Amino acid sequence: MKQKTMLATAIAAALMLHTWAVSAQDTAPAQSDQADATKAKSLETVTVTGSHIRSVDVETSQPVYTMDRQAIKATGLTNVSDILARMPSVGTPDITPQDTLASGPDVGGTYVNLRYLGSQRTLVLVNGRRWSTSLSGMTDLSTIPVSMIERIDVLKDGASSVYGADAIGGVVNIITRDHYDGGEANVYFGENGGGDGQQKNADFTWGHTTLKNAFIVSAAYQELSPVWDNRRDLTRYADGPRHPDDGWGLGPWGRVLDPDNGNTYVINHGATDTANFANYHPYDSSSLADKYRTSKDMTFRAGSKLKNLYVQDRYKLTDNISLHGSATYSTRDSSNQLAGYPFSTDATGLTIDPDNAYNPFPGNATTFWRRTVEMPRITRSNSRLAHIDVGAEGYFTFLDHDWNWDTGYTFSQTHIRQITTGNIYLPNAEKALGPTTILNGQVVCADAADRAAGCVPWNILAGPGATPQSVWNYVNSVSTARQFAQTDDFTANVGGGLFDLPAGTVNIAGGIEHRREKGSYHPDPNDSAGLTTNLASAPTNGRYDVNEAYLELDVPVLRDLPGVQEFGINIASRYSHYSDFGSTVNNKYSVRWRPINDLLVRATYAEGFRAPTIDDLYGGTGQSFExxxxxxxxxxxxxxxxxxxxxxxxxxxxxxxxxxxxxxxxxxxxxxxxxSPTAFLSGSNPQLKPETSVTRTFGLVYSPHYVEGLDFTLDYYDIRLTNAIAAVDASDILNxxxxxxxxxxxxxxxxxxxxxxxxxNESLANLGSIDTQGYDVGIHYRLPETPFGTFRVASDSTYLVKYDTTSGPGQVTNTLAGFMDNEEGLYRVRSNLQLDWDYKQFGASWTIRYYSGLKDSCWSVSPAVECSNPSYTNPWIGSFGIAQKGSVAFNDLQLRYTAPWKGTFTFGVNNIFNKQGPLYYNVTLAGAGSPPYNPAFDYDRYFYVSYNQKF
Structure with missing residues (x-):
C-alpha cells in the first residue's frame, strides 16, 4: 500500500506540474534578449550523478570520481573502456579484445567492471539515462564516441534506489558536450613499439548555439589493427618466454591409431602417400617434433573498425520549457582468429572409412588426429546500434521554491551478426572420409549422389599443403549467428524545495519509469544441431517489462553551529516491479557532516539488486556430457x-x-x-530471482583553506552480494x-x-555470494601559478582489504584479495600518480600506474621453478606451491603544444620504459586467452601523435 501511495503521489505531482508549466507558458510576459539569455542559462541540464535532487552539493554524501575532458586527453587513449580501466577501482572487464578464445555475440565490444564485481553489475548511463545493453546485460562502451564526452562521473557506490537494477558495483555516467559553438577536428595515430597494433582515429565536431537553440553534431572513425601472438616473445608462447617448450598442441601431420597394437603413429613430414604405412613413424608425446604451436596462427588482440554519428539539439520552447533530443548511430566491425580446429575421432566420433583409399589400415575404421592449420577459425562480428533520446524539461515556482521537471523517452536497438569460418561441417567431413572409388583414374567419393552434391575425398592424414582447396571448401562450415536487443524507456521526474528549515531547504524528488527489454539470439542452425565443430547453442527469445517509482528526500538538519557547520541526511527509495520475477524495494540512506568548513564526513547505506537478464531467463539450453x-x-x-x-x-x-x-x-x-553416459542440460532458468546487495561506505573529504587547491579524500567501502546468478555443475548439485x-x-x-x-539440469541458479571491502584514497593539488607555469598533482589509489567468494551453501570461502585460490587473484593495491604542467602554449604530463604483487601457483614444485614456497598446499588445486610475483609500475609521458592558429599538437608514449609485468599461471584476471598475462598490463611501449584544430 505504501508503494502504491508513493507511485500515485508521483503521478499526481507530474500531472500537476505539467498543468502549471502550461499555464505559466500562456501567461508569461515577453522578456528582453538579456533576460532570455539569463533564463536560458537556468534551463541548462544539471546532471548530479547519484542523486535526482539538483541542489545537492558537488561534494555529495557518496563517492563520485570525475574525469574531465583534460584528464581524458591526458591518457592518450581513445576508447572509453581503456580510459576507465586506468582507474584503480576498475577491474579487468569480463570480455576484452585480448580474449581470443571467448565466444558469443558480446565478443568484439569493450566493457567496464567496477570493484571486480563484473561488467553486468556496473550500470552505464549517458547524461543520466541508461545506455544500450546486450541480452547478457553488457554495455558496449565502444558505441560512445570519445569526441563527444565532456566528462565521466564514476559513482563508486550502490545506486539501485536512484537508478534501478545493475548499479551494484557502481555507476558510470558519461556526460556529453553541450552548447558548443564552432568546429573542431581531430586526427590520431598510434603504434606499438613492435610495429603492430596501429590505431587511426579521425573525428569532426561542429556546433552552433543561439539564445533559443543549441545544436551539435559529431562524426568519428576509428581503425584498430590486430596484434598477433607471433609478433613478440611475450605472446608467442602459451606460458610465456620463460617456458617456450610448453603450450604445444596437436600438429597438422596426420596421426593414427594402429588397431593391432594400440600404438600411435604420425605421417612423415612431407610424405603424401598416407596409405603406405612405411611413411609413418611412432608418435612421441614428449617430443615437440610432431606438435604445433597454435599461437603462430592466433590474434592476441582483435582488430576493429568503429564508425559513429552523433547529433544533439536543445531548443528553448518558452522561458520555462526546453526540448532536447539526441540520436546516435554506430557500427563496429571486429575480427579475431584462432588456429585451425584440432580435428580428431575423439572430438567428433568420425573415423577414416575402412574402404577409403587413404586409410593406412584398410578394412579398419581408423582413429585419427589432425589440426586443420590450413583453415584457421575466423570470427567476424558486425554490430549496429541506433540510440534515440528525446524529452522536455522545465522550471517553475511552487511553495515559494524553485522546482524542476523532465520527461523523456529513450530508444535503443542493437543488431549483431557474427560469421564464423574455419570450423568443420561434420556431414560433409563424414562423406569426405567415407568410402572411395577410382573414376577416370582419380580417387573420388564412392557414392554417386554424394559426388553430385560436391563430395571430394579428404586425405586427412596428409600434412600441410597436400590438401586441395576444393576439399577445404567442401568441409568448411560458414556459420552465421544474429542477435537483436531493444530497450524502450519512458521516464518522468519532478523535484524541488518543500519548505525551509533553519539549516536550509528541504528538497524532494520523485519519478516514475517504464522500461521494456526484449531481444533474441539465433545461432546458426547447423551449429545448434551439432553438425559442426563450432560451439553449439540454442536460440534465445524473450522480453520483460519494468515499472518503477522512486522518491528521494534531502534534509539539512543543522548548520553554522560549533562542531557542526553542516549536517544533512538523504533518503531514497525505489519500487521496481518486473513482469518476470515480481517486485523489489531498495532503499538508500546517506549522511553528510561538516564539523569544520574544511572537512566533510560522509556515509551511505545502500540496498541494491541486479535483475536476471534475457539470456539468464530465456537463453536456449545446451547439452554436455559432464x-x-x-x-x-x-x-x-x-x-x-x-x-x-x-x-x-x-x-x-x-x-x-x-x-x-x-x-x-x-x-x-x-x-x-x-x-556421464547421459547428456545433462545446461542454460537459462526462468525461475531466477534478482541478485541482491548491501553497500556501506564511509568517507572523508578534506580541503584545507590554508592550502588553496588541495583536496584529500578517503573512502571505505563494504559490498556484500548474495543470490549471485551462476551456473551450477553436476557435482555441486548432487552435493x-x-x-x-x-x-x-x-x-x-x-x-x-x-x-x-x-x-x-545444470541451469543457472541464485547461488553463492561475494564480500568485498577496501579503501579509496585521493590526493589532488593544483599548485599556485609560478613563473614556470601551472602544476597539478593527482594521486588516486585503491587498497583491497577483502574479496571473498562462496559458490554455494556449505562451500569453502575463496579468498582472492592479493592471493590465489581457485585460479584467481586480485591486487591489494592499485595506484595512479600524475603530474601535469602547463606554461603558455606548452604542456606536459607524466603518469605512473602501479600494481602490487600477487601470489601465484608455482611453475614447478619439484624441482622448484618460480616457486617461493613449494610446501604450500592450495585447498582448491592441491599441492602446487606458491610463487610470489612482484609489483609492477608503468610510466606514461605526454607533451602538448598549442599553435597560434588554434591547432594543438600532442605526442605521447605509454609505458615509456617498455616494462612488462609478471606472467600468472593460475591467476586469471581476465577471461579466456593466452598467454597468462593481465590485459590491464601494457604488453609493449606505445607511441601516439594527434592533432586538434579548432575553427
Missing amino acids: TFLDPCDSAFGAAATNATVAARCAAAGVPTNYRQKDQAGNPITSNAGGQ FCYVQNVSDFCNRFTRNGAGVITSL
Whole structure:
C-alpha cells in the first residue's frame, strides 16, 4: 500500500506540474534578449550523478570520481573502456579484445567492471539515462564516441534506489558536450613499439548555439589493427618466454591409431602417400617434433573498425520549457582468429572409412588426429546500434521554491551478426572420409549422389599443403549467428524545495519509469544441431517489462553551529516491479557532516539488486556430457565415509552398494569421478530471482583553506552480494542435495531403479555470494601559478582489504584479495600518480600506474621453478606451491603544444620504459586467452601523435 501511495503521489505531482508549466507558458510576459539569455542559462541540464535532487552539493554524501575532458586527453587513449580501466577501482572487464578464445555475440565490444564485481553489475548511463545493453546485460562502451564526452562521473557506490537494477558495483555516467559553438577536428595515430597494433582515429565536431537553440553534431572513425601472438616473445608462447617448450598442441601431420597394437603413429613430414604405412613413424608425446604451436596462427588482440554519428539539439520552447533530443548511430566491425580446429575421432566420433583409399589400415575404421592449420577459425562480428533520446524539461515556482521537471523517452536497438569460418561441417567431413572409388583414374567419393552434391575425398592424414582447396571448401562450415536487443524507456521526474528549515531547504524528488527489454539470439542452425565443430547453442527469445517509482528526500538538519557547520541526511527509495520475477524495494540512506568548513564526513547505506537478464531467463539450453562424482557412490562418494549422506541416498531409493558408472559402463576408479553416459542440460532458468546487495561506505573529504587547491579524500567501502546468478555443475548439485541437504537441488535430477542418474539440469541458479571491502584514497593539488607555469598533482589509489567468494551453501570461502585460490587473484593495491604542467602554449604530463604483487601457483614444485614456497598446499588445486610475483609500475609521458592558429599538437608514449609485468599461471584476471598475462598490463611501449584544430 505504501508503494502504491508513493507511485500515485508521483503521478499526481507530474500531472500537476505539467498543468502549471502550461499555464505559466500562456501567461508569461515577453522578456528582453538579456533576460532570455539569463533564463536560458537556468534551463541548462544539471546532471548530479547519484542523486535526482539538483541542489545537492558537488561534494555529495557518496563517492563520485570525475574525469574531465583534460584528464581524458591526458591518457592518450581513445576508447572509453581503456580510459576507465586506468582507474584503480576498475577491474579487468569480463570480455576484452585480448580474449581470443571467448565466444558469443558480446565478443568484439569493450566493457567496464567496477570493484571486480563484473561488467553486468556496473550500470552505464549517458547524461543520466541508461545506455544500450546486450541480452547478457553488457554495455558496449565502444558505441560512445570519445569526441563527444565532456566528462565521466564514476559513482563508486550502490545506486539501485536512484537508478534501478545493475548499479551494484557502481555507476558510470558519461556526460556529453553541450552548447558548443564552432568546429573542431581531430586526427590520431598510434603504434606499438613492435610495429603492430596501429590505431587511426579521425573525428569532426561542429556546433552552433543561439539564445533559443543549441545544436551539435559529431562524426568519428576509428581503425584498430590486430596484434598477433607471433609478433613478440611475450605472446608467442602459451606460458610465456620463460617456458617456450610448453603450450604445444596437436600438429597438422596426420596421426593414427594402429588397431593391432594400440600404438600411435604420425605421417612423415612431407610424405603424401598416407596409405603406405612405411611413411609413418611412432608418435612421441614428449617430443615437440610432431606438435604445433597454435599461437603462430592466433590474434592476441582483435582488430576493429568503429564508425559513429552523433547529433544533439536543445531548443528553448518558452522561458520555462526546453526540448532536447539526441540520436546516435554506430557500427563496429571486429575480427579475431584462432588456429585451425584440432580435428580428431575423439572430438567428433568420425573415423577414416575402412574402404577409403587413404586409410593406412584398410578394412579398419581408423582413429585419427589432425589440426586443420590450413583453415584457421575466423570470427567476424558486425554490430549496429541506433540510440534515440528525446524529452522536455522545465522550471517553475511552487511553495515559494524553485522546482524542476523532465520527461523523456529513450530508444535503443542493437543488431549483431557474427560469421564464423574455419570450423568443420561434420556431414560433409563424414562423406569426405567415407568410402572411395577410382573414376577416370582419380580417387573420388564412392557414392554417386554424394559426388553430385560436391563430395571430394579428404586425405586427412596428409600434412600441410597436400590438401586441395576444393576439399577445404567442401568441409568448411560458414556459420552465421544474429542477435537483436531493444530497450524502450519512458521516464518522468519532478523535484524541488518543500519548505525551509533553519539549516536550509528541504528538497524532494520523485519519478516514475517504464522500461521494456526484449531481444533474441539465433545461432546458426547447423551449429545448434551439432553438425559442426563450432560451439553449439540454442536460440534465445524473450522480453520483460519494468515499472518503477522512486522518491528521494534531502534534509539539512543543522548548520553554522560549533562542531557542526553542516549536517544533512538523504533518503531514497525505489519500487521496481518486473513482469518476470515480481517486485523489489531498495532503499538508500546517506549522511553528510561538516564539523569544520574544511572537512566533510560522509556515509551511505545502500540496498541494491541486479535483475536476471534475457539470456539468464530465456537463453536456449545446451547439452554436455559432464565429468562428476556422485556422492552416493559407495566407494569414492561421500556416502562411503559419511553415514548421514549414505542414509539420505538410501532414502532417495539409491541401492546400498551403488557404484557410479562411466561412459564405458565400468565403475569409476577414483574420486575424480567419471563422465556421464547421459547428456545433462545446461542454460537459462526462468525461475531466477534478482541478485541482491548491501553497500556501506564511509568517507572523508578534506580541503584545507590554508592550502588553496588541495583536496584529500578517503573512502571505505563494504559490498556484500548474495543470490549471485551462476551456473551450477553436476557435482555441486548432487552435493547440495545429499551433503548439504538443500532440498531445492534434489529436484534437478532423476534416477532409475538401479540408482543411475538419467537426467540432470545444470541451469543457472541464485547461488553463492561475494564480500568485498577496501579503501579509496585521493590526493589532488593544483599548485599556485609560478613563473614556470601551472602544476597539478593527482594521486588516486585503491587498497583491497577483502574479496571473498562462496559458490554455494556449505562451500569453502575463496579468498582472492592479493592471493590465489581457485585460479584467481586480485591486487591489494592499485595506484595512479600524475603530474601535469602547463606554461603558455606548452604542456606536459607524466603518469605512473602501479600494481602490487600477487601470489601465484608455482611453475614447478619439484624441482622448484618460480616457486617461493613449494610446501604450500592450495585447498582448491592441491599441492602446487606458491610463487610470489612482484609489483609492477608503468610510466606514461605526454607533451602538448598549442599553435597560434588554434591547432594543438600532442605526442605521447605509454609505458615509456617498455616494462612488462609478471606472467600468472593460475591467476586469471581476465577471461579466456593466452598467454597468462593481465590485459590491464601494457604488453609493449606505445607511441601516439594527434592533432586538434579548432575553427
